Amino acid sequence: MRIFHIATAADWAAAQASGAYTTSTRGVSLEQEGYIHASRADQWETVRAAFYADVTEPLVLLEIDTDLLGVPVVEEPPGPDVTETFPHVYGPIPPRAVVGVVAL
Template sequence: MTPIFHLALLHDWEDAQRTGAYTVSTRGRTLAEEGFIHASRADQWTGVRDRFYADVAEPMVLLQIDPALLDVPVIDEEPFPGATETFPHIYGPLPVTAVVKTIPLDQRVAVEAPAGRTPSPAAPAAPVRPDVPQESFTRAYFREVFFNVAVVSIVLLVGTSGMALGATLPGDAGPAVGGLLGLVLGILLAVRVYRYRHPRPER
């Protein structure tokens, strides 16, 4: 079975070895708080590390997990609505016996990706300002949810405004025409906002 991976602080992993189970969900969040343990595939963990752990100074390890050795569900889910990829989530404690390999990350050891997939490059971590708090995974998740809700609200607001304006036109078709035009304008505006928020990467 294809392995999955989890980024762990060394002291958290050492605690798990003493108790027999690992119960940290992600940086600053426990399994009890999050409801599951965040994990990644081989081509995903470097991106997660660079985004959420770039400023971590203490030792870290990469846990290589064999899903076949888990006695809890592993579900591939979107980290937030509209995401373009899914991540494996472990819905329960991670027994240390399911961790088949630990890799110290101070050497930035590369992990081979599954056939047909390209691993993310292990690029040097971006410099981090010490006076700026780093965004947690949960905070990023809810920020993305609120953004998507705002985009949908724009479409509904413009569409409703179009119907109201259409009601002032002569004929029974006025509200329908106004609503349709408002909906089209709302979608176009939402697309512009979404593209501004999620610019396409340069090739």
């Protein structure tokens, strides 16, 4: 399955250098959140508008092949008052699992 994650270009570059992407969402680490927020193809544009509209630094859209992750991906709501589910990645994302990168 393919899922998507919006990242800063700087965070993606750091992940390529270190061998692991560990940013959960804007300004929050995997360690802090417990998982990395992701979206399905029909969700990422809404996520971008809601949470990244005011970001001025370069952003990239990471296309992730879940078969290459080696960690669990769970579809669940991001909060108690939300019914829509999103894929959550429960571990670091190895750069080899990122099969596409698009500048936003």
